[in-house]
Amino acid sequence: MEEFIVTEKLTKTYGDVTAIDALDLKVHAGEIYGFLGPNGAGKTTTIRVLTTLTKPTSGRALVNGFDVVKEPDEVKKMIGVVQQHVSLDRDLSVRENLEFRARLHHLGSAERKKRIDELLDYVGLTEEADRIVDDLSGGMKKRAMIIGSLLHRPKVLFLDEPTVGLDAQTRRRLWDSIRRLHLDGTTIFLTTHYIEEAEALCQRVGIIHRGRLIDLGKPLELRQRLGLVTVETLVDNKETRYQYFADREAATSYVQNLPSDAKTIIIRDSNLEDVFVELTGRKVGDD
């Protein structure tokens, strides 16, 4: 499979803090790659390095074969970035923000107009085009940012925690937009600390913890490695113990043979959160 993004021992330190630590990543062309980790794990730093905004301390990173440090101009032509925070000029209208980005990416005036209208329609923002960004809802701002990142038809789109702070409905609409981009052939690098987002969207998920990649695979593979079925048991009426089994039968026979002082709370499908907790000893979203 063709690798679209490759990093080798990629490291970035800020003073004493090692934000990312010898990361070796391989993102396939055309896939949705999920980068799952708690706050402070190093997700944003990774995106900043891959998008030429931050220089790595050591190691290297290639995007479509171009080195982010040595050939940043080639990289910039290929990437679209939706940052974690709102990165729009809040005093201007949506259309003005988009036109500005289109100009920065050298779109001609006829193409600018056509592309902006097309994308406004694509994410359902046509009605809002002339409103000032400051007056829009969070979901609308995010959609405007996504359009802004797509104007120049990037080959790879970086989405940094795109659905944080959005309500469930808006989140699903956004997921649909991301899936459509994927179907159109765009490689997508998405970070999230939402387990269900990684499971719902991504073909492969890399789990990052304290700047290190600690596991990688398809969501199903990750769960299989752990055991597809989880049994939660209450021990001494105070602590929940988690046990993982390959299938329901194994789980059930375990439960039947439990000593009488242990209470089984639930038998359920394992999820990525279980994988994460087992790998790191803490929950995603814990600080």
Place this chain on the structure above:
Amino acid sequence: MITVLRDIYSVLWVDLRFLRRHWLRTLATSLVNPVLYLVAFGYGLGGGISFDGYSYLAFVMPGIIALTAMSSSYGGAGYKLHVDRLFYRCFDEYLMSPISLFSLAVGKTLIGVVRGLISTVAILAVGVIISPALIVSPLFMLILVSSCFVFSFLGVLVGMWAKSHQDMTTFNTLVILPMTFLSGTFFSLNQLPGAVKAVLYLLPLTHSSECLRAAALGQTFPWLSFAALLGFGLLFFAGCMWALKRASV
């Protein structure tokens, strides 16, 4: 070359859109200070005094134009940049786009020049009416435009360098504010002891107001000061490029 010009215009474009939406407010706020100085010093304090052989009003007018050029250009280039970087955080969009740092620096400078010229031309219009001694020659305009560039470069430099809002206000209080009053804008440097005078020549606004005054009143032109002004311009521009390079670490 064409690409550079187009990129510069792209950078300027977005700030022009902002200016277009808020032009009246921008113009009004940038004229408050000079008009206050004009009334307080030109008429209030200096009414009836003559100075270096001119009425104080004629003397102070070029100084007020110089400080208007400074504050409008510096603020016009620096503030929005600062807000874009630290509060709106949309500045990364420039850095991730395929435009050069040179185009970015010049584009961000030009909005300061545009705003500086709008304010100074408005004040100048008042000036020629109330003080007919004022000569608006091509030389005068050349210095005015140069001054706007110099202080816009400074604005971009400070807007890029400031890591917080506090950095920005500190710089304004420690450098810009004293410069406003001390640079021979309201009085003649010849009244001062040599050592003080020497220090004040380290301020770009001193050269700007000396040159503007000489041109406006038809005195012998201080070419050395003009050279110094351009020197400050080069220095500040180099500073802008340095600050922009530093932005991506």
